[in-house]
Amino acid sequence: FPEAVYKECQNTWQAIVVDEFQDTSAMQYFLLKLLASHNHITIVGDDDQSIFSFNGADVSGFDSFRRDFPNHKEIRLNKNYRSTRAIVEAATALIHNNTKRCNHKLAETDNPSGSKITVKECHSEDSQCAFVIDKIIETTSSSAEGRDFGKIAVLYRRQITGKAFQVSFRNRKIPFNVHGVAFYRKKAIKAIMAILRTTLPGCDDGPWRQALKTLLPGDKEEKKKIIDHVEKISLARKCSFISAATDIFSAKVSGTFKRTQITQGRKVLSTLYSLS
Numbered sequence: 001f002p003e004a005v006y007k008e009c010q011n012t013w014q015a016i017v018v019d020e021f022q023d024t025s026a027m028q029y030f031l032l033k034l035l036a037s038h039n040h041i042t043i044v045g046d047d048d049q050s051i052f053s054f055n056g057a058d059v060s061g062f063d064s065f066r067r068d069f070p071n072h073k074e075i076r077l078n079k080n081y082r083s084t085r086a087i088v089e090a091a092t093a094l095i096h097n098n099t100k101r102c103n104h105k106l107a108e109t110d111n112p113s114g115s116k117i118t119v120k121e122c123h124s125e126d127s128q129c130a131f132v133i134d135k136i137i138e139t140t141s142s143s144a145e146g147r148d149f150g151k152i153a154v155l156y157r158r159q160i161t162g163k164a165f166q167v168s169f170r171n172r173k174i175p176f177n178v179h180g181v182a183f184y185r186k187k188a189i190k191a192i193m194a195i196l197r198t199t200l201p202g203c204d205d206g207p208w209r210q211a212l213k214t215l216l217p218g219d220k221e222e223k224k225k226i227i228d229h230v231e232k233i234s235l236a237r238k239c240s241f242i243s244a245a246t247d248i249f250s251a252k253v254s255g256t257f258k259r260t261q262i263t264q265g266r267k268v269l270s271t272l273y274s275l276s
């Protein structure tokens with residue numbers, strides 16, 4: 001850190017709180033240690049909940065923290081208020097098998113036992129969907145207005161599983177809402193997919209249009225103007241979007257666009273061509 005940057009950071013972040021500390025990578029911890037050299041730092045975390053090791057998260061960070069901030073005060077939150085006793089006990093038994101742990105903890109709860117947990121092994125995505133949907137139908141009480149599905153939630157890890165559920169729910173006429181942005185609907189992912197599609201032979205106009213829209217600099221309005229113009233030319237000349245764009249951006253001077261826009265367009269096209 002240059003001294004000025006360091007000072008500014010110290011002034012900006014006079015106290016630091018890190019939640020889910022177990023997901024901190026060695027690099028992030030290194031930065032944190034610098035930023036928290038004023039010792040005004042609180043970390044909250046649980047080494048048993050580390051799920052980002054694929055991303056470099058390193059649970060040994062707790063040991064490093066204890067070593068690097070020797071005046072820290074440790075407060076253990078052993079009581080679980082969130083889950084039923086059945087869930088807390090099953091999770092504790094399972095977690096006991098973890099090998100990389102700072103220490104063994106005792107989780108306790110005053111909550112009632114609640115329903116037993118069912119573990120069901122399914123051999124395919126389809127049989128998993130069928131099982132869950134049968135369970136939903138069995139569990140929801142039917143009334144004159146129909147079934148009450150509002151209290152059921154399905155949690156899944158992979159988007160592909162979510163897709164299978166959506167198809168099955170539609171087939172079985174079960175109303176549903178999906179929370180969280182679906183991976184393939186994220187703006188950045190859509191843009192990356194479009195750019196990759198332009199590298200495929202015979203790619204049609206859609207991905208080229210989207211790739212250009214993503215990579216061109218400028219605000220929404222400016223981009224729209226350019227895309228609309230390229231589209232107009234491609235329609236008039238009955239050629240593809242990309243050949244119209246190539247033609248427009250290879251001109252030295254344009255009656256429609258500023259010189260900088262032409263240069264930028266040419267740069268974007270050359271990037272896309274270099275990919276394919």
Ligand SMILES: Nc1ncnc2c1ncn2[C@@H]1O[C@H](COP(=O)(O)OP(=O)(O)OP(=O)(O)O)[C@@H](O)[C@H]1O
Pocket residue numbers: 046049081082
């Ligand atoms: N002292 C308390 N009394 C009653 N309920 C509590 C208490 N503390 C937390 N809860 C409830 O327990 C649930 C979990 O709390 P919270 O999200 O703060 O836990 P957490 O340890 O941060 O969870 P995570 O492990 O997901 O980070 C919440 O529904 C909260 O309202």
